Amino acid sequence: MTEQRTLPRAFIVLVCAAGAVITLAGVREVASIIGPLLLALVLVVAVSPVRTMLQRRGAPGWLLVAVPLTIVLLVLLGMVAILTVSVAQLAGLAPAYTSQFNELVLEAQELAARLGVGTGQINQAIRSFDPGRIFSLLQGFITGLLAVFSSLILIIVLLLAMCLDAQAFSRILSSGASHRPKLIDALADFARNTRRYLVVSTIFGIICSALDVAVLWLLGVPLPLLWGVLALITNYIPNIGFVLGLLPPALLGLLEGGLQAMFSVIVAYMAINFVVQSLVQPKYLGDAVGLSTTVTFLSLIVWTFVLGPLGALLAIPLSLLTRALLIDSDPHGEWAAALISGKAPPDDSPGSESRTMNPESRTVNSEAVP
Template sequence: MTDQRVLPRALVVLLCAAGAVVTLAGIREIGSIIGPVLLALVLVLAVSPVRTRLRDRGAPGWALVAIPLAIVLLVLLGMVAILTVAVAQMAALAPTYDAQFNQLVAEAQQQAARFGFGTKQMNEAINSFDPGKIFALAQGFVSGLLGVFSGLVLIIVLLLAMCLDAQSFSKILAMGATRRPLLIEALNNFGHKTRRYLLVSTGFGLVCSALDVAALWILGVPLPLLWGVLALITNYIPNVGFVLGLIPPALLALLEGGPKTMIFVIIAYILINFVVQSLIQPKFLGDAVGLSTTVTFLSLILWTFLLGPLGALLAIPLSLLTRALLIDSDPDGDWAAALVSGDVPDDGRPGTEKKPGGDQGKNPSPVR
């Protein structure tokens, strides 16, 4: 028998880490191309049930391409229009509150002096606070998204190409189900989880946005509809999206109605977010995402670093795709799946965890 030398585990880990760093650096370098491609993929995947229903009802071939494409373009162009209006209105709104801000600074200095904190450092800290910076932060985030969507020609071409290839791609995956069953099952599971995540997040995001708009309108905060749309968009950003959607209206409430109005806005947003997204939404979404809180937060940081604001919006779908390709398609990846999902099997052994998407031994259904 010949000796089979096995590489040391530490060396394997280092080589894998080096390969990951090179891959991620490459993704970051071509982010302007990868971002629109991944966006188009998620959008086409989101409307794939429409194409399936049309095909089952015997719709002609052109309808299988035109109708899903029209739905995606309607959503995409609507988002571009909303973001364009948001950038313009935020740019025009910030300079109009200079007088209110100066008054708030004077009141803050008086309160600080009353409590014995009227030092030079305190005054400098108060004077250094500029509401325009916070508006610039929100405007920069929205502008970053708009910059991604500005390459509409590339995105539309990608959407058209993916819609044209969707049916043939489904047939190819069906052919590969017998040769690569775990890979096809993982991709099918990725598509199902992504669609469910987008559907549930959109539905409850609309509910939260409507309630936010109503609360802002009652409190007299300017541009309530704009902030409601911003809340809907940031709803797709895990963990920190709620805070990003809260900062601009809270600051505007401070400048418009004073600290009391700002506190009411913060309380309203927290209550709405807690009831809808923390109590009700998890019952509908359940464990569809299959990512632990820590992994979700780390993936948000990673994808935002690689792709910018678009990476923040697509953090969950992109993490699901990464899990499908690297973990769920691996016959020995059960322990890693348990690690990233945080779900421990009943007997406590990761090696016996059930594969996602169906029972063991069943033939996986192709991605459609």
């Protein structure tokens, strides 16, 4: 018998990490192409139940393509229109509050003098804090999204091609279920979890946005509709999306009505976010995401670095796709899936009894794995 030699685990990890870095660097270099492609994929996956419903009712082939494509184009064009108006409104917002900011500077200097803080120190702190930077960063974020959506010809062509191939692709996946069951199941879970995540996030994002608009209108904060749209967009950004949606209206509340208005905006946003997104939304979203808090935050950083603002919006769907292709499709990837989701695998999983009750069988099985 010949002794079978296996590579060290550390070497395999390093090679995989190097491959991941090279792949992400390559994707970043062609982000202008990959970004619209991934956006089109997520949108087509989101509307695929419409095609399935029409197919069950015996709709003709052209209708199976036209209806989902029309829905996606309406959503896409609506987002482009909203982002365009937002950029135009943000462009003239910061200069309009120059006098209010100067008054706040004087009040801060007077307060610092009464507290015994040197004017040089407070002036340095004030110079480092420029509210216009917040609007500039926000405008840059929206402009980055608009730059992706500006490639409408490429996105429309991709959407049309994917809608045309959706039915054939579905048949191919069904025929391959007997050969690659884990891969097919993983892709099906990705599509189902992505649709659930997008639908639930959109519904509760609209609820939060409507409540935010009502609060801002009652408090007299300018452009409440714009900040409601911003809250809806940032709802798809995990972890830090709430902060991004809160900063501009809170700053405007400070410039418009002082500290009381700013604190009112912050308290109202936090209360709405806690009730809707922390208490109610998880009950409907369930385990659709399947990513731990740490992995979600790392996904946000990685996909934003690779694809820019679009990567921040699509961080969860892209991470679900990566998990489906690299982990869930692997028959031996249960431990990695548990590590990423932050949940231990069930005790009644296949082979768990032999692993816990028979150490000798565990050794034999591990040697048999290629």
